[in-house]
Amino acid sequence: MDVPEIGIGEVVRRSGVPASTLRYYEERGLIASVRRQGLTRVFSVGVLEQLALIAVCRTAGFSLDEITLMFSPDGRPSPNREMLAAKADELDATISKLTLMRDDLRHAAACPAASHMECPSFRRVLGQV
Structure with a gap:
């Protein structure tokens, strides 16, 4: 089964997260692009759920290092209850x-x-x- 993909511009439009922040989150290992189309990053549509979790955690005051622990090794949101x-x-x-x-x-x-x-x-x- 193919996973739907969206370009970085669409991620920016749908999430409200600037492209520079997306690139920074990718650099920090919070999100990952699935491929590049030329110079443009392409993401799985699941990145929108990841970004929603990151936004909630940032608003609550979690650091990016703490937020990293809110994802399973495959990148799916898996909030730490404790x-x-x-x-x-x-x-x-x-x-x-x-x-x-x-x-x-x-x-x-x-x-x-x-x-x-x-x-x-x-x-x-x-x-x-």
Whole structure:
């Protein structure tokens, strides 16, 4: 069975990932072209799923080295459940910290203290930085 192929221009159009980034991901071993047509890289249509996983992982804060571990040796997406759970825990901690900071900033913005430096909430924010 033949696997559908698409050129790099079509990958760029469908994924929104710039060609320079595709070339960099290929250099890093995250994706692989199946052949070249002249100077143009040609990919399996499965590269779109790979790029979607890379985008989700990048948004979540995974490094490219960590993302490499999210693929099986044949290049198919195979997310590591432990890494996903650990990143979710990390995001929960970040969300909690940012929520507290947001609440303190909102309070400081409306605080009746004569100076922000006299506002306990604002001083707490300064201590978090």
